[in-house]
Amino acid sequence: MNPVAGTVNPVGETVLVVGSGTREYREYLLRSAASRAYLWLLDEAAPTWQSPHLAGSSQVAPSNVNALIAEARSVAEHRKVRGVFCYDEALILPAAQVAEALGLPGPTVTAVRNCRDKHRTRALLRDAGLPQPKFALVADLEEAAAAAEWIGYPVVVKPRGLGASRGVGLVRSASDLAGFFADARSAHHPGVPTYRAGILVEEYLEGPEISVDGVVHGGEYASMFLARKEVALSPYFEETGHLVDAGDRLLSDPALRWVLAKTHRALRVTDAVTHTELRLTARGFVVIEVNGRLGGDLIPYLGGLATGIDPGLAALDVALRTPPDLTPTRARTTGIRFLYPSGHCRVDRVTVPAPDEASGLLRATALAAPGDELRLPPLDYLQRYAYVLCAGNTPEACTGSLDEAEAQVDFHARPLELVPDGRKAS
Incomplete structure (x- = not known):
């Protein structure tokens, strides 16, 4: 069912889509959302493959927040705009700024910044009493060396604002630190904020890695699906695979549920879809990072195939402040x-x-x-x-x-x- 194609739209409302990502990795989300709402794309390039899923589009650079908000307001003058939909890590902050400016549902600007800024995430989770590795925010190599000596090798060096493991490296000795620090400082991605003190040095924690895609509605967190992560190319952390088991016992683990719920409260996330990455360590579950959008690498697509829960519809429901249906229909x-x-x-x-x-x-x-x-x-x-x-x-x-x-x-x-x-x- 596609309202753009002239069928009945059960929602009858327009949702602004900020950025659309690549067809290979994100079209399934647009297709699902378009079955329930009219989608209006705000992006720098004119739509191509996106067109069958859209009611319309505006060409505007999402990185220009003032222009983005102005265009969103222009669309709202002639359409019934009820929400903002975004799954691009580099654009979730501009999307939140649009929602806030137009008084629409969704994650607040503060919540998005709490997730995007890895130092803020660490500090807030530490202050909330959640297990955290030792960490330090540094501006130069001298500070990084002092932090690594305090923490104790091996340490992880990572950019403060990037994702997808870009610039993240495992440093096993002081002689290797300069190279990894340079790698972390030079790593970049379009639309990602930069900071004067832009590098984190963290204690390395052993243990398997998992990720959980979930939703927060009215301040209540609920998991959708859990992925077991495969990582290779050490001393870097390239993600080489993910496995989603609908019957994974960790989904019902009380300790994991407690960590996820408390993490989102600490980061002040009240209405959002999120992708949380964790390690299962000797200390229990430790949050690595929280992304204020659905996971990448087709993880939500795997989750939908495994459980029957539609991540695109869940994200749309959150954008409209509607209770999402997270009932599994397959296993x-x-x-x-x-x-x-x-x-x-x-x-x-x-x-x-x-x-x-x-x-x-x-x-x-x-x-x-x-x-x-x-x-x-x-x-x-x-x-x-x-x-x-x-x-x-x-x-x-x-x-x-x-x-x-x-x-x-x-x-x-x-x-x-x-x-x-x-x-x-x-």
Whole structure:
């Protein structure tokens, strides 16, 4: 059901969409939301693939908050605007500023800043009595060295405002600190704020990593689904896969529920969809970070396939301050695996297998094309050449399908010769 196509719209209201992301990773969210509300896109570029899901659009740079708010007000003059919808990490703050300026539901600007600024997150959770690693905010290498000595090696060095593990590194000794500090300080992403003291040095905590996508409605937190994370390319933290089991026992763990609820209260999140990353350590569950939007890497899509809960509709409900329906309608395991080259390279070809539900393979997608250059951390991040997405009745069956699908991906590339500073050799 798509109101843009002329069918009945059960909500009958317009929701502003701030940014739309990439088709491969975010179209499923637009499609779901468009089945329940008229969507009006506010983005710098004119819509292409987004068009079938939209009632209209305005070209405006979301990073220009004043222009963004002015355009949102202009749309509201001739449409019944009732909410703001955003799932782009770099744009959730402008989206919150639009909602606040127009008096619409959604996360407050303060709540978004509490999530986006990793130092504010750490300090607020510490003050709330939640387990936290030792941490220090630093402005230069000298401060970083003093913080690492106080904390004790190994330490994690990370940018204060970035996501997706960009610029994050595990430093095992003082002799390695300068390089990792430089990597963290040089990492960037469009639309992400910068700070004078922009680097965090943290105690490294051992333990498996998980993420939980959930909703906060009227101050009450509820989980949708939990993903088990795979990380590789040490000493960096590239996310290479996620597994979502609808029957994961951690979802009903009282300690995890307590941490999630208290975390969101401490960050003053009252109405939002969030993606919380945690480690299960000897101290219990420790929050790594909270993102004020749905997870990336198709994790919400996996969650919907595993549980039947539609993350796009849940996010839309939050945008309209409507109680979301989080009733599971299926129970299975889904997983995704991202494939990385073994070194810096220029791609010759990537061929992926066709979907085959009998083997559990639901989707396989090439992410690189012939001629593309892929660089591994610290030169670049998220440089994947393909992914495979599978389902199974159990986590073991799903993992087996992922192994089989990965083996069927045909990847050929030539090494990319680089001089020490990361540039191509002439």
